[in-house]
Each structure stands twice: as C-alpha cells, then as structure tokens.
Amino acid sequence: MKLHEYQSKRVFARYGVPIPNGGVATTPAEARAIAEEIGKPVVIKSQVLVGGRGKAGGIKLAGTPDEAEEVAAKILGMDIKGLTVQKVLVDEAADIRSEIYLSAVLDRGARRVAIMASSEGGVEIEEVAAQTPEKIITVHVHPLLGMQGYQARQLAYGIGLPKEHVSAFTKIAQNLYRAFVDSDASLAEINPLVINGDSQLQAVDGKILLDDSALPRQKELAAMRDPDEDSATETEAREVGISYIDLDGEIGCMVNGAGLAMATMDIIKLYGGSPANFLDIGGGAGADKVLAALRIILRDARVKAVLINIFGGITRCDEVANGIVEAINSLDVEVPIVVRMVGVNEDEGRQILADSNLPSANQLSEAVQMAVAAAKGEGA
Amino acid sequence: MSILVDNGTRLLVQGITGSQGAFHAEQMIQYGTNVVAGAVPGRGGQWAVGNTPVFDTVHEAVATTDANTSIIFVPAAFAVDALLEAADAGVSLIVCITENIPALDMARARAYLDSTDSLLIGPNCPGLISPGTAKVGIMAGHIHTPGNVGIVSRSGTLTYEVIYALTARGIGQSTAVGIGGDPIKGLNFLDVLQMFEQDSATEQIVLIGEIGGADEQVAADYIRTEMNKPVTAFIAGQTAPPGKRMGHAGAIISGGEGTAAEKIEALQDAGVAIARHPEEIAELAARNI
Numbered sequence: 001m002k003l004h005e006y007q008s009k010r011v012f013a014r015y016g017v018p019i020p021n022g023g024v025a026t027t028p029a030e031a032r033a034i035a036e037e038i039g040k041p042v043v044i045k046s047q048v049l050v051g052g053r054g055k056a057g058g059i060k061l062a063g064t065p066d067e068a069e070e071v072a073a074k075i076l077g078m079d080i081k082g083l084t085v086q087k088v089l090v091d092e093a094a095d096i097r098s099e100i101y102l103s104a105v106l107d108r109g110a111r112r113v114a115i116m117a118s119s120e121g122g123v124e125i126e127e128v129a130a131q132t133p134e135k136i137i138t139v140h141v142h143p144l145l146g147m148q149g150y151q152a153r154q155l156a157y158g159i160g161l162p163k164e165h166v167s168a169f170t171k172i173a174q175n176l177y178r179a180f181v182d183s184d185a186s187l188a189e190i191n192p193l194v195i196n197g198d199s200q201l202q203a204v205d206g207k208i209l210l211d212d213s214a215l216p217r218q219k220e221l222a223a224m225r226d227p228d229e230d231s232a233t234e235t236e237a238r239e240v241g242i243s244y245i246d247l248d249g250e251i252g253c254m255v256n257g258a259g260l261a262m263a264t265m266d267i268i269k270l271y272g273g274s275p276a277n278f279l280d281i282g283g284g285a286g287a288d289k290v291l292a293a294l295r296i297i298l299r300d301a302r303v304k305a306v307l308i309n310i311f312g313g314i315t316r317c318d319e320v321a322n323g324i325v326e327a328i329n330s331l332d333v334e335v336p337i338v339v340r341m342v343g344v345n346e347d348e349g350r351q352i353l354a355d356s357n358l359p360s361a362n363q364l365s366e367a368v369q370m371a372v373a374a375a376k377g378e379g380a
Numbered sequence: 381m382s383i384l385v386d387n388g389t390r391l392l393v394q395g396i397t398g399s400q401g402a403f404h405a406e407q408m409i410q411y412g413t414n415v416v417a418g419a420v421p422g423r424g425g426q427w428a429v430g431n432t433p434v435f436d437t438v439h440e441a442v443a444t445t446d447a448n449t450s451i452i453f454v455p456a457a458f459a460v461d462a463l464l465e466a467a468d469a470g471v472s473l474i475v476c477i478t479e480n481i482p483a484l485d486m487a488r489a490r491a492y493l494d495s496t497d498s499l500l501i502g503p504n505c506p507g508l509i510s511p512g513t514a515k516v517g518i519m520a521g522h523i524h525t526p527g528n529v530g531i532v533s534r535s536g537t538l539t540y541e542v543i544y545a546l547t548a549r550g551i552g553q554s555t556a557v558g559i560g561g562d563p564i565k566g567l568n569f570l571d572v573l574q575m576f577e578q579d580s581a582t583e584q585i586v587l588i589g590e591i592g593g594a595d596e597q598v599a600a601d602y603i604r605t606e607m608n609k610p611v612t613a614f615i616a617g618q619t620a621p622p623g624k625r626m627g628h629a630g631a632i633i634s635g636g637e638g639t640a641a642e643k644i645e646a647l648q649d650a651g652v653a654i655a656r657h658p659e660e661i662a663e664l665a666a667r668n669i
Contacts, residue, residue, distance in 0.1 A: 106483055108563035108593050111490050143487040184482050186563075213456065214482035247621065258561065259535025259590050262616040267657045269619045278620070283479060283518075283536070284400060311537040311544075313506055314400060314477070314518045343520040343540060344407070364541060365659050 001210045004047045006089045007224050008206035012190065015179040017172050018202045022091035031072030034090040035065040043094075044071045047087040048080050049229050051124075056080045061093055083228055094204050099192035100159065101125055101136075102173060104180040106187075106211075112140040113180060115147065115173060117155040121192035135159075147177040168201045169193075183221055184214030233296055240292045242281055249274025250375045252297035252306040252335075254290070256281050256315045264309050267365065273372035276303045283314040290323025291330070298331060305336050307371035309364060312343025319345075321352035328356065336374040340367035382510035382555040383530070383575040383582070384473060384499075385449065389514045390416045392441050392471065394462045395453035396428045400477075404453065404518050405429045411521040413514045416445040419465075438462075438469040449473040451507060451516050456480040459503060460489045467498040474566070475516050476502035486564040493566070500566025506536040506558035517558065519543075527552015529665055530576035532569055533588035534561050534595070538616055538658065542588055545662040551669070554582040561590070569599035577607050584610045584668045586661055587652070589643055591617035596643040604650035612664045613647050614655045615640045 003011070009019045021038050024047070025031035035042045046058030053059050058080050062068035068090060078085045099121030107114040118136045120128045128135055137158030139151040152170035161169055172193065180188040187209040194204045215222040227235055237244035243258065247265075251273050255261035258280045265275040277300065281293050297306055310320045324339065339360040341349050353360050361367035391408065395401035396418030406429045409415050417435060418428045424436030435441035438450065450466040452459055452475065459478035466474045481503045493500055501508060507517015511524035519540055525547045533539040539558050546553065557572050559565060569587060576582045589596040596615065603611050618640040644654050655661040 106487070106563060109595075109598070111487055111564050113484075113487070143484065143491045181484060184484055186483065211483050213480040214484070216457070217482075245621075255537075257535060257537030259533075259538035259588070259616045260541060262590060262620055263535075263538050263541065263614070263658055265620070266616060266618045270657055275619070311540040312520055313536060313540060314404070315537075342544060343523065343537075346520075363659070365657060 001212055001215060001222070001225055002049045002229055003208040003210065003221070003224055004049065004087070004226060005045065005206055006047055006087070008188070008208040009203060011179055011183060011208060011221075012176070012203050012206055015175040017175050017179070017190070018200060019206075020091040020094055020202060020204060022089055025072060025088050025090055026076070026086060028069045028073040028076065031088060031090050032065045032069035035062060035068035038090070038092045041093040042068055042090050044068060044075055045089040045091065046075050046078065046080060046085040047089055048083040048085055049226060050081045050083060053080060058085060086228075091204075094194050094202060095197035096192075096194050096204075097197060098195045100161070100195070101128070101191045102176060102193045103187065103189035103191070104176055104185070107140065110140050112143060113177065115139050115141060115151065115155060115177060117159050117173070119159040121194075125191065141177060146181075147174050149174070164199065165195060165201060172201060183208060184211045184218050185209060186211045233299065237279070237293075237296055240289060242279060242289060242293050242296070244296060245278040247275050247277050248302070249276045250302055250304040251371050252276045252300060252303040254279050254281060254293050254297060254306065254308045256283065256285060256310050260309065260311060264307065264364070264368070267368045268307070268372065271365070271368050271372045273368070273375055276300055281315070285315050286319050287323035287326055290320050291327045294324070294327040295331060298333065298335070303335060304377075305338065305371045305375035307367060308337065308339045308341075309367065310341045310343070312341070312346060312349070316345045317341045317343060317349025318352060321349035324358065325352060325356045328358070338367050338371040338374060340364060382513065383572070383579050384555060384557065385508055385510050385514040385516050387513050389449050389516065390414055390445065390447045391516060392417045392419055392438065392445070392447035392450040392466070393432070393453065394419045394438065394450055394466065396420060396432065396434060397423050397426075398453055401453035402429055405432065407521065408515050411515040413516060416447050417441040438465045438471065442469045442471060447471065449516060450475065452476040452478055454478060460485045463500065464489060464492065467493055467496045471498060474498055474500045475505070475507045476500065476566075477505065477507060477518060478502075479504040481562070483563050486562060490564055490566070501557065502560040502562075502566060504562045505560030505565070506539065508555060508557040510555045511553050519556070519558070523547055524556065525552040528554055528581060528583040530554050530579065530582035530585045531556035531588070532572040532576070532585065533558050534590050535588055535616060539588055541658040542586060542614065542661050545659040546586075546665060549662045549666055551662060551665055554579060563593065569595050570602050573599055573602055573607065577609055582609065584612070584665060586665060587611055587613040587647075589613060589615045591615070591620055591640050591643075592638045594638060597646040600646035600650040600652070603647070603652060610668045611652045612655060612661055612668070613652045614658055614661055615643045615647075
C-alpha cells in the first residue's frame with residue numbers, strides 16, 4: 001500500500017525528521033487560508049499516487065495567498081495519469097541550497113534493510129544509479145541490532161556532506177530507519193532532503209510504501225489508504241481476500257496461486273488470446289470466495305469467456321466446484337466458462353461440476369485453447 | 381535417495397488441530413509420511429488425526445518423539461514465534477506454509493536462524509516431497525511419481541502443474557521443493573541447486589521462477605560456473621504489465637529489475653533450456669533422459 005506525500009511526511013515528522021510548514025487543502029479557499037497562515041511563498045503540490053507530478057503540471061509555486069488560491073483551483077480536479085487530484089499539499093516553499101537523497105528499502109537479496117544516500121537529490125534515484133552509481137552510498141542494517149551511528153556517519157561522509165550538517169543528517173537517517181521499521185514499510189524515501197538558506201535540513205518530499213502483510217497490525221496507517229490507489233473492482237476484490245488486477249483482454253481468469261495465474265496469462269497469450277485480468281483466489285479459498293471472484297470477473301463487459309484453472313493443494317477442488325455451481329445458479333452467466341481442475345479432491349470436484357452439466361478439462365493447454373476459441377465465438 | 385526429506389523424516393505438525401493443519405496432517409499420513417507429533421499450546425495431552433500425540437511445546441514434542449522436521453500451519457501473527465520455537469528445540473528442517481508474514485519479522489527470524497543449525501523452507505510455500513517416501517507439504521501426493529528429476533520452485537500451484545506434466549510423460553521426481561514466494565525466506569534457489577548437484581539420485585533439475593527479485597540470476601551464475609547436471613526452467617509473468625503487484629510479494633516488477641525477460645536471458649546464458657509453458661518443461665526434460 002502507498003502513502004501520499006503528506007501522509008509520509010507526517011510519519012517522518014513524528015520521528016523527528018524536520019518537514020516544511022504546511023497543510024492539506026481540498027478546495028482553493030482552504031489552500032488560500034493555509035498560505036495566509038504560512039505568510040510566505042508556498043508550493044502547491046497535487047497529492048496523487050503516481051510519479052511525475054511535477055512534469056504533469058501538478059506542482060506549482062505561489063507567491064501570495066491570492067496566487068495560492070488561483071493555482072490550487074487549477075491543480076484540484078486536474079487529471080494526472082488517469083487519477084483526479086482531490087487534495088493538494090500547501091507547503092512553505094523551501095529556500096533550497098542543496099538537495100540530498102535518502103531512503104530505506106528492504107533489500108531481499110541481502111535480507112536486510114538497505115539505507116541509501118546520495119548527494120544527487122531531487123532526481124529519480126534510478127537515473128543516478130544508471131549514470132553515476134558511485135554517487136550512491138549504501139549501508140545494510142542488521143535486523144537484530146538496528147541502525148548504528150557509524151553507519152549513518154558512513155553515509156554522511158560518503159556523500160561528502162559538509163561537516164556542520166553531519167550531526168543533523170545522522171539523526172535523520174537513524175530516525176528514518178526507526179520510522180521504516182515501526183511502520184512495517186518496504187520503502188521510505190526522502191527526496192529531496194534539502195539544506196535550506198537557514199542551513200537546516202528538511203524533508204521536502206517523501207514517499208512510503210507499506211508491507212501489505214503487516215497492515216493488520218498497522219491499523220492507523222492502513223486507515224490512510226486512498227481508495228483511488230486501485231480501481232473500485234480491485235478494492236472490492238482485496239476486501240474479500242482476492243488479488244485482482246484489471247487488464248485489457250477478453251478472457252476472464254480465475255486461478256489459485258499467483259505463479260500459476262501469471263503462467264495461465266502467459267499461455268493465453270501464447271495461444272493467441274488475451275487475458276482480461278489477473279485473479280488469484282489465494283490458498284484455501286472456499287465456495288464463497290469463488291462466487292465473489294466470478295461476480296467480479298463477469299462484471300467486466302469485455303469478458304467473452306471465463307477460464308477457471310484450479311490446481312488443488314491447500315485449495316480443495318470440491319469447494320471450488322461448489323462455488324462455481326452456486327455462482328452459475330445465482331448470477332446471470334452469458335459467457336462460456338471453461339473449467340480445468342486437478343489436485344486435492346479433484347474427483348469430488350469434477351463430479352459436482354458434472355452433476356450441473358459443466359464440462360471440465362484435464363490439461364491446461366487444452367483448457368486455454370478452449371477458452372481462446374470460445375472468446376472468439378468458436379464454441380467452447 | 382533424495383534431498384531434505386526421506387524415510388528418516390520424523391515429522392512434527394505445528395498447528396495440527398486447526399482446519400488446515402488437521403486436513404494436511406491426515407493427507408501426509410495417508411501418503412506415508414512418518415508424522416510423529418503435533419504441537420499446539422493448550423492442547424497438550426490430546427490426540428489428533430488418528431493417533432498422533434499433541435504437545436503444548438515443541439521442546440516436549442521433540443524430547444518425547446525425536447521429531448527432526450516440522451511443518452507450520454499456524455496463522456501469520458503466530459508463525460514466526462512457531463518457527464523460532466522449532467529452531468530453538470533443535471528441529472533440523474522447518475517448513476513454514478503460513479502466508480502473509482510481515483517481511484521485517486522474517487528478516488529478524490532469518491538472522492536468528494542463520495546462527496542455528498536449522499534449515500527453513502518458506503514461508504508462504506507448499507512444502508516439499510520426495511515422491512514415494514515422504515511428503516512434508518500441502519501438494520496433492522498422487523500427481524508425483526518417484527524418479528530422477530529434482531524440482532525447485534518459487535511458486536505453489538505452478539509447481540504442481542509442472543509435476544503433473546512430468547508424471548504424465550512418465551518422468552519421475554527425486555524431490556520437489558517449493559521455496560515460496562516471499563521476499564525474505566529460508567532456502568533459496570541457490571541452496572537447493574547445490575543440494576541437487578550433490579544428490580546421487582538427481583540427474584537433472586527443473587527450476588520454476590517468476591518475476592521480481594534477482595534470485596534466478598544468482599541461480600544462473602551458479603549453474604554457469606559450478607553445475608554439471610542439466611537444468612530446464614520456466615519463468616512465470618512474461619506477460620505481466622510492469623509496476624503491478626501480481627498477488628504476492630514474489631511477483632513484483634519494479635523499475636528495470638526482475639522482469640521475466642532479464643531472468644530468461646541470464647538462464648539461457650548459463651545454458652538452461654527455457655520452456656514457453658509449463659507442459660513444455662516435460663518435453664524439454666525428456667530430452668535429457
């Protein structure tokens with residue numbers, strides 16, 4: 001799950017990382033009021049969960065409260081990469097002398113949190129990594145020891161930070177690590193960390209990605225979720241424990257397991273079809289989840305055929321078959337459904353389907369070819 | 381022969397009284413796995429699935445039954461506690477089926493496990509099976525057949541798919557290991573490939589990977605420089621759109637790292653035959669016999 005810039009910076013601030021004065025506005029009048037209170041030039045920043053806001057015109061300076069109202073009116077409601085701007089952050093404009101990059105990220109290869117810093121702040125770190133990798137300094141934190149002072153100093157001296165800022169920087173780096181761990185983040189990024197005209201360090205932009213597996217114990221952060229992060233259908237699916245991603249093809253897919261779901265999509269493409277979605281009903285899915293999944297798939301008007309591919313393990317074929325039969329009895333199914341079902345309790349599952357006159361295939365490639373043909377109107 | 385589990389496996393089931401634990405304990409017993417104990421706090425002294433004794437603690441279970449392998453079916457909030465308990469009790473192989481364990485919990489647990497002699501498989505994995513001798517996992521036993529192909533996979537159900545196709549062609553398996561799809565886990569491709577390379581019963585290996593991370597590239601380096609046995613691979617997610625999270629943590633493409641194309645290229649450079657779909661793995665593996 002992603003947090004907005006304003007949410008991320010509030011988390012950082014709670015850990016003692018300095019952030020600019022500011023507030024969030026949903027109307028131009030609110031933006032004006034915040035700018036008046038700040039009493040200095042401000043920057044109006046659209047709060048949408050995509051990159052490239054600046055290039056899209058979603059970040060603008062305003063010298064006066066009047067201007068702040070005017071600029072906010074333009075940015076609110078703006079479309080940025082398919083998302084409508086509903087909130088703007090009104091921050092005191094920083095007097096930027098130099099820009100640093102600082103982040104904490106889970107490094108799966110090292111099995112530790114990596115803290116990265118660079119003197120080249122303000123640009124995408126991927127660009128720095130590609131062009132001047134020597135300008136990125138990385139330390140790995142032992143999960144049982146936490147971030148040590150020397151590691152923070154390695155970063156500070158490594159990026160050539162002027163002596164007078166080392167102490168403030170090391171505090172910020174260690175606090176960022178604490179914020180990362182306490183939030184169960186998978187990424188916490190400050191870019192840029194600015195040295196301003198008063199010679200103070202300040203997090204001007206921030207980003208946090210949360211580990212979805214930890215959301216049950218991060219109730220406060222989980223409640224910050226922006227429903228616009230995913231489509232309405234993706235949100236509905238998540239609420240019933242299904243992973244669903246919209247794609248633009250014509251074959252609706254229901255598969256158990258992410259790997260098999262991706263492989264099923266790959267095979268659909270291989271045989272000349274195109275998947276309408278990625279859908280993983282997860283391990284141990286019962287009849288109710290299958291029903292919910294079919295309801296979600298069938299709502300997509302582009303779907304011309306449905307392919308259900310279940311390889312039973314922790315998921316039992318008879319439970320899935322019951323869900324399919326229940327769905328067909330309760331939903332208005334107008335497109336052909338191809339079922340392929342193997343594994344734990346497969347005989348019971350196939351029998352349940354056969355009792356409802358639903359044919360099922362054994363081989364995956366056979367089932368995919370049937371679904372591709374059915375989607376082209378060639379009969380299942 | 382096989383790797384990791386065999387006739388000497390004495391299995392403890394942590395969470396044996398839960399619905400998944402009970403169901404799969406029963407399935408494992410039916411397959412012929414030597415299930416010697418269950419461990420569930422507060423259920424000590426009871427009997428589960430047939431005549432398996434249940435203990436309150438793993439230490440007691442190990443002391444009484446000489447369990448040397450554990451499989452974990454407890455909910456995510458308690459799973460790390462369960463696997464640390466198993467390691468502390470000296471269980472040599474721990475298999476964690478549980479999914480949705482926070483990554484930082486696994487980072488801490490793995491750092492501790494590295495200081496013990498216990499090996500971990502998973503979490504968020506289907507477990508492993510040496511066909512005909514021992515099943516320590518949730519896979520359907522009957523799709524497997526004993527033989528000489530070693531399987532290592534990040535995926536669950538996709539592995540079953542490949543094994544189903546192998547068995548259908550009469551190609552048996554020595555051991556099939558599902559290492560799981562989480563970002564931080566126990567054994568990795570590299571560890572399992574090393575074991576297969578040393579195992580006299582394994583003549584060739586099938587590797588099943590997916591988008592996200594760089595574990596397949598690390599495996600490719602080892603295959604190129606150290607391995608003599610032939611390897612066939614399938615990488616899932618070739619058609620996945622970038623930037624989307626496909627279901628679980630293993631399947632994230634971010635930036636230019638971890639795409640199917642990069643992994644396939646690294647494996648091909650190491651001399652690995654790449655299948656276009658799971659059933660093709662069986663065709664490619666048949667050529668190595």
